[in-house]
Amino acid sequence: MIFLAVLGIALIGVAFAVYGLYFFLVLRQKNAISNFQSSILALQEKNSNSDSSLGNVSIIVNTFNEARVISRKIDNIAELDYPKQKMEVLVYDDASVDGTADIAEKSLQKNKLFGRVIKNTSRMGLNRSMNAAIVEAKNNLVCITDSDVLLEKDSLKNSVSVLQDFEGAGGVTGHIQPVFEGKGITQESETSYRGFYHKSMLAESALHSAFPGNGPLIVFDKEKVSSSIPTDYGSTDGNIAMNIIKKGLRFIYVPNAMVFEPSAENLGDQRLQKIRRSKRLQQVFLHNRDVSFSQKYGKFGSRIFPLKFLMLSLCPTLFILGLSVFVVSIILSQNILLYTIGGLAGIGIAILLVTSNKLGGFITSFGLHQLYLVIGFFSAFRKSVYWKTIDRKTEIATITQKSGQG
Numbered sequence: 001m002i003f004l005a006v007l008g009i010a011l012i013g014v015a016f017a018v019y020g021l022y023f024f025l026v027l028r029q030k031n032a033i034s035n036f037q038s039s040i041l042a043l044q045e046k047n048s049n050s051d052s053s054l055g056n057v058s059i060i061v062n063t064f065n066e067a068r069v070i071s072r073k074i075d076n077i078a079e080l081d082y083p084k085q086k087m088e089v090l091v092y093d094d095a096s097v098d099g100t101a102d103i104a105e106k107s108l109q110k111n112k113l114f115g116r117v118i119k120n121t122s123r124m125g126l127n128r129s130m131n132a133a134i135v136e137a138k139n140n141l142v143c144i145t146d147s148d149v150l151l152e153k154d155s156l157k158n159s160v161s162v163l164q165d166f167e168g169a170g171g172v173t174g175h176i177q178p179v180f181e182g183k184g185i186t187q188e189s190e191t192s193y194r195g196f197y198h199k200s201m202l203a204e205s206a207l208h209s210a211f212p213g214n215g216p217l218i219v220f221d222k223e224k225v226s227s228s229i230p231t232d233y234g235s236t237d238g239n240i241a242m243n244i245i246k247k248g249l250r251f252i253y254v255p256n257a258m259v260f261e262p263s264a265e266n267l268g269d270q271r272l273q274k275i276r277r278s279k280r281l282q283q284v285f286l287h288n289r290d291v292s293f294s295q296k297y298g299k300f301g302s303r304i305f306p307l308k309f310l311m312l313s314l315c316p317t318l319f320i321l322g323l324s325v326f327v328v329s330i331i332l333s334q335n336i337l338l339y340t341i342g343g344l345a346g347i348g349i350a351i352l353l354v355t356s357n358k359l360g361g362f363i364t365s366f367g368l369h370q371l372y373l374v375i376g377f378f379s380a381f382r383k384s385v386y387w388k389t390i391d392r393k394t395e396i397a398t399i400t401q402k403s404g405q406g
């Protein structure tokens, strides 16, 4: 049994060694991060005086059966602090059957926004639709945003200011703020996950590029990067980030380009969403393995991509396997002392989960995300074109008020 216990601990140890490398070689780069943050603010400051320097942008909203949220989305775009005459709004509807396209049409007119609705006659899936929409976009600057999220008023201006003047940038991405109606373990774990994700995007950007960034808000220059993405695998954010980085450019995280995303309120919905997202992300890793340790991509190739690949694809399996082997070794040991230690550890974690939201949220989030990543990894070898979206919330007030916007 000792052998099993040691094996279990060794597997967990390897996983934590990788997390440790990511922590020291990426997250702990304090100087790089603070220089990066001040350079972002300086660029935005420079552009804040006049809108004349802001480029024309095509805002693409892909939709499939989004009748419940599309008019809220278009109203939100109309409220953006960006010169209206410099915005083209393109709603690319993938043969919705719930009237999304008509609602979008009316909402564009009501808000006097320059734009149009393009309707597919049969469903093509997000990646294929995205490629078609980008070709349709009149402007080189393309902003991609999801129909179920809301953008903070100055998020587009903050993004474009950085994209236009940040040296070597080919694209930028926003900062997701999850918004909930309820309270509980699902919400705590998502808040904890988003807190870690924000720090990792910031650190990666300071070193080279954020990966994969945030699909709900991406702005890139289609003249600088080949914009078509693979059609039957990979997340849109991951694939677009790869296109930008493989062009020798950087994908920059803009911490004050806020996006409010209504998030899952129960573990069932969260599981669905996260496994699908992890699957599509792992597909991008698997199809771009050549980036690992390639000199062409600076610290992205030497540190960020290989460490993240290991952290998201290998380590979750090592951790879950190690933990299971260790627990089995304890159970099979029939050793009272080990039973007592194991039992006390279990009780300790349970008390933590119940009493301290922050730490409890972190432990839950870590555990749940390892599971989502393992399942996502082993299902990444199957195509992913269509999926069932999580239930759309409709209460606009809930979202903006909770984000201090209303």
Ligand SMILES: Nc1nc2c(ncn2[C@@H]2O[C@H](COP(=O)(O)OP(=O)(O)OP(=O)(O)O)[C@@H](O)[C@H]2O)c(=O)[nH]1
Pocket (backbone or CB within 6 Å): 061, 062, 063, 064, 065, 066, 092, 093, 094, 123, 124, 125, 126, 129, 130, 145, 146, 147, 148, 273, 277, 385, 386, 387, 388, 389, 390
């Ligand atoms: N063209 C097209 N767009 C789609 C399809 N499915 C979803 N979308 C759109 O793609 C964007 C992102 O989809 P979501 O379902 O929100 O993806 P997600 O945020 O990962 O998942 P959720 O948890 O469901 O919000 C939204 O604007 C959807 O309307 C599809 O089959 N075709």
Ligand SMILES: [Mg+2]
Pocket (backbone or CB within 6 Å): 146, 148
């Ligand atoms: Mg969504």
